[in-house]
Amino acid sequence: xxxxxxxxxxxAHFSEWYNTVIYAAELADVRYNVKGFVVNRPWSSxxxxxxxxxxxxxxxxxxxxxxxxxxxxPEENFEKEKEHVEGFAPEVLWVTKAGKEELKRPLALRPTSxxxxxxxxxxxxSSFKDxxxxxxxxxxxxxxxxxxxPFLRGVxxxxxxxxxxxxxxEEAWEQTRKDGEIMRKVxxxxxxxxxxxxxxxxxxxxxxxxxxxxxxCLLPDGKALQFGSTHYLGQHFTKAFEVSFLDAEGKRQVxxxxxxxxxxxxxxxxxxAVHGDSKGLIFPFDVAPIQVVIVPIMKGKEDGKDIxxxxxxxxxxxxxxxxxxxxxDSDKNPGFKxxxxxxxxxxxxxxxxxxxxKEKTVTLVRRTTREKTTVKAAxxxxxxxxxxxxxxxxxxERSSKWLxxxxxxxxxxxxxxxxxxxxxxxxxxxxxLEMEGKKCADELKEYTKGGKVRGKRVGExxxxxxxxxxxxxxxxxxxxxxxxx
Amino acid sequence: xxxxxxxxxxxAHFSEWYNTVIYAAELADVRYNVKGFVVNRPWSSxxxxxxxxxxxxxxxxxxxxxxxxxxxxPEENFEKEKEHVEGFAPEVLWVTKAGKEELKRPLALRPTSxxxxxxxxxxxxSSFKDxxxxxxxxxxxxxxxxxxxPFLRGVxxxxxxxxxxxxxxEEAWEQTRKDGEIMRKVxxxxxxxxxxxxxxxxxxxxxxxxxxxxxxCLLPDGKALQFGSTHYLGQHFTKAFEVSFLDAEGKRQVxxxxxxxxxxxxxxxxxxAVHGDSKGLIFPFDVAPIQVVIVPIMKGKEDGKDIxxxxxxxxxxxxxxxxxxxxxDSDKNPGFKxxxxxxxxxxxxxxxxxxxxKEKTVTLVRRTTREKTTVKAAxxxxxxxxxxxxxxxxxxERSSKWLxxxxxxxxxxxxxxxxxxxxxxxxxxxxxLEMEGKKCADELKEYTKGGKVRGKRVGExxxxxxxxxxxxxxxxxxxxxxxxx
Numbered sequence: 001x002x003x004x005x006x007x008x009x010x011x012a013h014f015s016e017w018y019n020t021v022i023y024a025a026e027l028a029d030v031r032y033n034v035k036g037f038v039v040n041r042p043w044s045s046x047x048x049x050x051x052x053x054x055x056x057x058x059x060x061x062x063x064x065x066x067x068x069x070x071x072x073x074p075e076e077n078f079e080k081e082k083e084h085v086e087g088f089a090p091e092v093l094w095v096t097k098a099g100k101e102e103l104k105r106p107l108a109l110r111p112t113s114x115x116x117x118x119x120x121x122x123x124x125x126s127s128f129k130d131x132x133x134x135x136x137x138x139x140x141x142x143x144x145x146x147x148x149x150p151f152l153r154g155v156x157x158x159x160x161x162x163x164x165x166x167x168x169x170e171e172a173w174e175q176t177r178k179d180g181e182i183m184r185k186v187x188x189x190x191x192x193x194x195x196x197x198x199x200x201x202x203x204x205x206x207x208x209x210x211x212x213x214x215x216x217c218l219l220p221d222g223k224a225l226q227f228g229s230t231h232y233l234g235q236h237f238t239k240a241f242e243v244s245f246l247d248a249e250g251k252r253q254v255x256x257x258x259x260x261x262x263x264x265x266x267x268x269x270x271x272x273a274v275h276g277d278s279k280g281l282i283f284p285f286d287v288a289p290i291q292v293v294i295v296p297i298m299k300g301k302e303d304g305k306d307i308x309x310x311x312x313x314x315x316x317x318x319x320x321x322x323x324x325x326x327x328x329d330s331d332k333n334p335g336f337k338x339x340x341x342x343x344x345x346x347x348x349x350x351x352x353x354x355x356x357x358k359e360k361t362v363t364l365v366r367r368t369t370r371e372k373t374t375v376k377a378a379x380x381x382x383x384x385x386x387x388x389x390x391x392x393x394x395x396x397e398r399s400s401k402w403l404x405x406x407x408x409x410x411x412x413x414x415x416x417x418x419x420x421x422x423x424x425x426x427x428x429x430x431x432x433l434e435m436e437g438k439k440c441a442d443e444l445k446e447y448t449k450g451g452k453v454r455g456k457r458v459g460e461x462x463x464x465x466x467x468x469x470x471x472x473x474x475x476x477x478x479x480x481x482x483x484x485x
Numbered sequence: 486x487x488x489x490x491x492x493x494x495x496x497a498h499f500s501e502w503y504n505t506v507i508y509a510a511e512l513a514d515v516r517y518n519v520k521g522f523v524v525n526r527p528w529s530s531x532x533x534x535x536x537x538x539x540x541x542x543x544x545x546x547x548x549x550x551x552x553x554x555x556x557x558x559p560e561e562n563f564e565k566e567k568e569h570v571e572g573f574a575p576e577v578l579w580v581t582k583a584g585k586e587e588l589k590r591p592l593a594l595r596p597t598s599x600x601x602x603x604x605x606x607x608x609x610x611s612s613f614k615d616x617x618x619x620x621x622x623x624x625x626x627x628x629x630x631x632x633x634x635p636f637l638r639g640v641x642x643x644x645x646x647x648x649x650x651x652x653x654x655e656e657a658w659e660q661t662r663k664d665g666e667i668m669r670k671v672x673x674x675x676x677x678x679x680x681x682x683x684x685x686x687x688x689x690x691x692x693x694x695x696x697x698x699x700x701x702c703l704l705p706d707g708k709a710l711q712f713g714s715t716h717y718l719g720q721h722f723t724k725a726f727e728v729s730f731l732d733a734e735g736k737r738q739v740x741x742x743x744x745x746x747x748x749x750x751x752x753x754x755x756x757x758a759v760h761g762d763s764k765g766l767i768f769p770f771d772v773a774p775i776q777v778v779i780v781p782i783m784k785g786k787e788d789g790k791d792i793x794x795x796x797x798x799x800x801x802x803x804x805x806x807x808x809x810x811x812x813x814d815s816d817k818n819p820g821f822k823x824x825x826x827x828x829x830x831x832x833x834x835x836x837x838x839x840x841x842x843k844e845k846t847v848t849l850v851r852r853t854t855r856e857k858t859t860v861k862a863a864x865x866x867x868x869x870x871x872x873x874x875x876x877x878x879x880x881x882e883r884s885s886k887w888l889x890x891x892x893x894x895x896x897x898x899x900x901x902x903x904x905x906x907x908x909x910x911x912x913x914x915x916x917x918l919e920m921e922g923k924k925c926a927d928e929l930k931e932y933t934k935g936g937k938v939r940g941k942r943v944g945e946x947x948x949x950x951x952x953x954x955x956x957x958x959x960x961x962x963x964x965x966x967x968x969x970x
Contacts, residue, residue, distance in 0.1 A: 031608060032601070034559050034592060039605055042550035042620065049551065065527035066534065070641055071556070071594075071625060074519050090584040095594065097579040098629040107519060109556075109580065109594075116517070120524055123516060135527065140556060144583040156555055 007278050014221035018273060025281050025344050027272065028150035036148050036155035043344065044151075044268055046289035048158060052138050054190050054286065055160055055262050058182045064134040064162055069116045071139070072107035077115035081240040084114065087207020091143040093155070109142040114208065114233075114259065117163040118241035125165060128247045131255060132175075133165040138264075151269035152225070152485050162260040165238065167245065172232060172256040176213055179230040179260040180458065183215050186262070187227070190286045192395030193217050193270045194403045195227070196425075198455035198480060201433040201441065210234040216454060216482070218403045219273045222423025224454060224482040227266035233257045269485075274399050281345025282367050284395055285388035292318060292384060293341045294327045297334050297353035310357040314350065314377060321381040342367060347391050348384060368394045407480070413469040416481055417448045426451070429466030430479035440470035444481065454480040492763050499706035503758060510766050510829050512757065513635035521633050521640035528829065529636075529753055531774030533643060537623050539675050539771065540645055540747050543667045549619040549647055554601050556624070557592035562600035566725040569599065572692020576628040578640070594627040599693065599718075599744065602648040603726035610650060613732045616740060617660075618650040623749075636754035637710070637970050643749040650723065650742045652730065657717060657741040661698055664715040664745040665943065668700050671747070672712070675771045677880030678702050678755045679888040680712070681910075683940035683965060688923040695719040701939060701967070703888045704758045707908020709939060709967040712751035718742045754970075759884050766830025767852050769880055770873035777803060777869060778826045779812045782819050782838035795842040799835065799862060806866040827852060832876050833869060853879045892965070898954040901966055902933045911936070914951030915964035925955035929966065939965040 010017040022028050027044040040048065056066065072095060078085045088111050095107040110116060117135070125133055138160050147153045162179075166172045180197050187193045195217040205212040209231035216224040235254050238244070247253050275282040285291055296311045298304035311327050318325040328337045334351075341349060351363040351372075360377045364384065368391055375383040403425075410416035410428035419426040431437050433456055441453045447470075456462075462478040495502040507513050512529040525533065541551065557580060563570045573596045580592040595601060602620070610618055623645050632638045647664075651657045665682050672678045680702040690697040694716035701709040720739050723729070732738050760767040770776055781796045783789035796812050803810040813822045819836075826834060836848040836857075845862045849869065853876055860868040888910075895901035895913035904911040916922050918941060926938045932955075941947075947963040 029605060029608070031605070032555060033562070033604060034555060034557055037555035037557060039555065040553035042552050045551040045553045048553065066530040067527050068525035068530045068533065068643070070517060070519060070522035070524065071627075072519055072522060072641070077518070092584060093580050093592075094582040095578050096581045097591070099575040099577060106582070107578075119518060120514060120516070123514070142556075156557075158553070 009278055010220045010273070010276060014219065014273070017220075017276075021272060021276055021280055021343070022150050027268070027281075030148060030150060036145055038148065038150045038154050038156075040158075043289055047268060047271070047283065047287050048264060050287040050289075051186075051191075051264055051267050052160070054186045055182070055264070056136070056138065058185055059136045059160070059162065062134075062178060062182065063132070064136045064164075067135045067137050068139075069110075069113055069137055071110055073110050073113070073116050075106055075108065077119055078108060080115060081208045081237055083236070084208035088112070088143075091145070093142050093144060110139075111141055111143045112259075112261070113137065113141075113161055114163065114237050115241075118237045118243060121163075121165060121238075121243045122241050125243055125245055125255065128167055128245055128253075131165060131167045131245060132171060134162065135164075136160055136162040151265050151272070154265075157263070157265040159264050160260075160262045163257070164259065165243065165255045165257045167247065167253065167255055169234070169256045172234075172258050175258045175260075176211070176230045176232050179258070180213065180215075182260075183228055183262065187215065187217075187267065187270075188396065190392075191267070191271060191284045192392050192399055193267075193274050194396070194399040196403070196454075196480070197458040199433075199458055200229075200455040201437060201453050201479070202435050203438040203441065204453070204455070206231040208233060208236050210236070213458060214455070216484075217270050217274055217399070218406060218425065218482070219270075219485070220423075222406070222420070222483060224425065224484045225266060225270060225273075226263070226484070227270055228260070228262040230260045231258060233259060274402070275395050276345070279339070280343030282395065283345040283347055284392055285347045286392075288324065288345070288347050290326045290344075290346050291324045291388070292326075292348045292350055293337075293346045294325065294350045294352055295334055295337045295341075296327065296329060297351055299354070307352060307354060307357045310360075311352045314352060314362060314380065317377070317380065318384070323381070323384060348387055366391050366394075410469060410481065413444065413447055416444070416451065416469055420448050420451045420481070420483055424482075425454075426481040427478055428469045428481060429475050430477055431468035431471050431473040431475050433477060433479060440468060443470050448481070448483075450483045451481050452484050454482055454484075456480075494763055495705045495758070495761060499704065499758070502705075502761075506757060506761055506765055506828070507635050512753070512766075515633060515635060521630055523633065523635045523639050523641075525643075528774055532753060532756070532768065532772050533749060535772040535774075536671075536676075536749055536752050537645070539671045540667070540749070541621070541623065543670055544621045544645070544647065547619075547663060547667065548617070549621045549649075552620045552622050553624075554595075554598055554622055556595055558595050558598070558601045560591055560593065562604055563593060565600060566693045566722055568721070569693035573597070573628075576630070578627050578629055595624075596626055596628045597744075597746070598622065598626075598646055599648065599722050600726075603722045603728060606648075606650060606723075606728045607726050610728055610730055610740065613652055613730055613738075616650060616652045616730060617656060619647065620649075621645055621647040636750050636757070639750075642751075645745075645747045645749060647745040648742070649744065650728065650740045652732065652738065652740055654719070654741045657719075657743050660743045660745075661696070661715045661717050664743070665698065665700075667745075668713055668747065672700065672702075672752065672755075673881065675877075676752070676756060676769045677877050677884055678752075678759050679881065679884040681888070681939075681965070682943040684918075684943055685714075685940040686918040686922060686926065686938050686964070687920050688926065689938070689940070691716045693718060693721050695721070698943060699940070701969075702755050702759060702884070703891060703910065703967070704755075704970070705908075707891070707905065707968060709910065709969045710751060710755060710758075711748070711969070712755055713745070713747040715745045716743060718744065759887070760880050761830070764824070765828030767880065768830040768832055769877055770832045771877075773809065773830070773832050775811045775829075775831050776809045776873070777811075777833045777835055778822075778831045779810060779835045779837055780819055780822050780826075781812065781814060782836055784839070792837060792839060792842045795845075796837045799837060799847060799865065802862070802865065803869070808866070808869060833872055835865075851876050851879075895954060895966065898929065898932060901929070901936065901954055905933050905936050905966070905968055909967075910939075911966040912963055913954045913966060914960050915962055916953035916956050916958045916960050918962060918964060925953060928955050933966070933968075935968045936966050937969050939967055939969075941965075
């Protein structure tokens with residue numbers, strides 16, 4: 001694929017668009033010779049560092065500390081929480097040999113680390129003074145999957161996991177709300193990705209949790225993408241691992257816990273799919289691997305020298321201001337360079353030609369609309385920040401409009417199906433989000449070819465009464481329904 | 486162990502000192518229920534983030550880009566480089582099952598990633614314009630070990646690995662020199678750890694390499710600790726994986742390659758062991774999890790309020806200047822707090838009492854010498870930077886003196902043994918550092934109970950001739966010998 005030819009409508013051909021852009025922009029390579037495992041190339045790895053840093057900053061401000069646990073979990077730990085092992089056992093990769101020796105007991109590659117953390121929490125937590133106990137880990141996890149799709153689905157993927165323990169149930173519930181705020185700050189306020197927060201139906205709750213909250217954005221093919229979730233674990237894991245503490249009165253108590261898993265890998269899928277356009281990727285400024293690309297526009301070798309020297313001085317000034325900048329001084333023509341860096345999603349381009357060099361200005365071009373602004377070199381850092389803010393605002397508005405406009409009242413199951421076929425998210429009355437609703441959910445999924453009950457939207461009360469779209473029972477429960485990744 | 490009681494001479498009882506301080510300062514916990522795997526607690530994890538960042542900055546300035554490869558490597562890749570597979574096979578952990586299914590082919594947990602990277606380099610490198618190709622990965626690797634010692638030895642440990650490919654052998658050799666410079670910048674100039682750079686004897690060369698350079702510091706028990714190495718790989722891996730490129734004349738060529746592995750985990754061991762003293766850890770300012778701890782000194786509740794408010798305003802100012810600061814406002818007495826934060830190795834303590842509050846000053850205490858300096862609050866940020874620089878200088882001088890003073894001429898094998906028994910590094914004539922010297926090296930190791938030939942010191946020429954301390958052959962080759970981790 002030649003970059004200059006890239007011009008593909010993501011709405012009309014999403015799957016082709018996505019695979020092409022991921023490959024052509026050099027975000028990932030699926031040709032590694034183990035099925036299910038993807039190589040994250042430098043262009044995504046640089047962005048991952050920034051996405052991780054955004055979450056880590058928010059988590060630390062909320063009192064979490066970083067920790068690095070072993071990647072393996074012994075079988076005996078897994079078996080301690082019954083629902084958890086049932087949920088995860090089919091997906092676990094097992095280490096069984098070291099050199100030529102069989103291990104005495106197999107070790108799981110962590111699919112998630114509750115059963116590693118709680119093993120230690122039992123040792124670390126003993127008094128109410130130790131609580132709350134809030135740790136996070138930035139790492140890979142491993143879940144056996146039959147499909148591979150870069151950043152969307154794979155055996156090994158990148159995430160953060162928090163594991164928090166509280167003296168009271170109230171504090172644990174409060175954390176589930178705060179996790180949603182952290183997700184809002186990073187995903188929407190820094191990265192411009194609109195999403196909805198749901199409490200999942202009981203049958204779709206994390207293995208070992210009492211309640212699951214999840215963050216869904218909407219891709220251009222109308223499928224929801226969950227890019228993170230928060231679980232209220234009650235006393236499931238603290239009881240299973242015999243974690244307890246002495247309260248202020250000296251009485252032994254069992255604490256409550258939560259976990260939060262921002263799906264860093266899927267955040268990259270969302271950046272690519274939600275923000276990208278027919279020319280390629282669009283990175284929000286805060287997570288862009290390169291934030292400003294400088295393209296010198298030179299007619300001949302002679303005027304070129306001055307322009308290049310000027311471009312270099314501009315680059316130096318930006319570097320000093322902490323901006324990730326790159327000069328493209330390759331021998332390609334400017335048009336080729338524009339296309340290339342647009343495909344790569346660099347948010348701002350700085351054009352520097354003879355006029356700019358003479359007038360000590362820079363022409364800034366925003367990736368979203370290609371609007372040009374010529375600014376004085378002396379004001380460049382300030383103007384870049386302004387343009388970055390405008391770009392973020394544009395991405396936020398686009399993605400909010402895309403998502404929120406697609407939510408529609410389903411009415412009946414035919415209506416729901418129609419909405420899903422039109423790439424929408426349906427809202428409809430549903431008999432129950434407890435286990436007794438599962439039968440209707442299964443039938444709905446079959447009827448709509450993949451439509452899934454996403455749950456109850458957090459912060460929204462159901463209005464009035466209606467009939468469950470599947471069984472017809474009267475219900476006051478409204479649910480959201482969408483196809484999904 | 487109560488913190489206030491910590492008072493142990495690391496030179497007299499190193500192993501006890503080390504294990505006690507690692508546990509008491511909450512750097513690591515060895516009680517995780519899989520042998521060989523250690524939990525890196527927040528206090529070390531925070532420092533690891535900073536150590537990684539120091540290396541990553543230097544590597545990126547030297548033209549490396551980050552990448553995130555799969556953690557697993559298929560068996561067939563391993564087998565492609567004969568020496569490599571022979572060297573690593575006994576240490577490899579194998580994933581053989583997913584859920585209840587046997588995998589068709591086992592997957593190695595990476596012990597190092599040459600055989601993953603070169604699999605892709607074959608696809609990514611095709612022209613001289615693609616070279617040099619320089620990537621790095623910050624990750625865990627896995628090598629089956631019978632011993633466990635936090636940060637020194639374990640099955641899973643933290644490191645960085647670079648994998649670089651060049652058109653010419655000269656450029657590859659030049660990189661091995663640059664890697665040494667990067668190590669110098671981070672380990673010594675930022676972290677204050679003195680070390681020696683050796684070219685290892687042929688028999689101690691990395692499996693698949695033509696030459697191995699290694700970085701050794703010296704722990705208080707007189708054992709050398711290798712905390713990183715660089716390998717000149719020649720065309721071993723590029724040939725095995727059929728990596729080639731078209732040169733400027735259109736001729737197909739096989740490139741040359743190197744790798745560099747800063748041992749991030751062992752850097753932490755070195756920080757603890759080399760800098761620590763009888764009171765606990767001493768973190769260099771640049772990698773300290775908390776750089777300044779503020780201890781408010783209050784007589785009663787009443788004057789406490791003003792002092793605490795003042796301490797908070799000081800903390801805010803430091804935070805804004807990007808300094809990692811923490812106020813210890815717990816109800817412990819100041820003496821307890823001093824001991825606690827000294828054990829934890831916080832480089833600077835800021836004491837704030839009634840006098841400081843009244844005069845708008847802060848009393849800074851340096852962890853190394855406990856020297857006190859009272860400074861105006863308005864000049865605090867500047868003074869902290871000065872004190873941090875003084876502390877770094879002290880650590881550098883101490884560690885240089887410790888290491889360089891311990892190098893002595895061995896003379897004969899009895900002399901070498903005596904030097905090792907006195908916790909020294911011996912320098913002596915040795916028949917050969919090529920394979921024919923291995924027999925003497927094995928005998929020396931047995932004779933000296935673990936003394937190993939570290940190799941030829943980089944940048945130093947052997948002086949004159951002498952007799953090999955083992956076989957007596959005349960040789961112009963001087964070698965360094967030490968016990969090791």
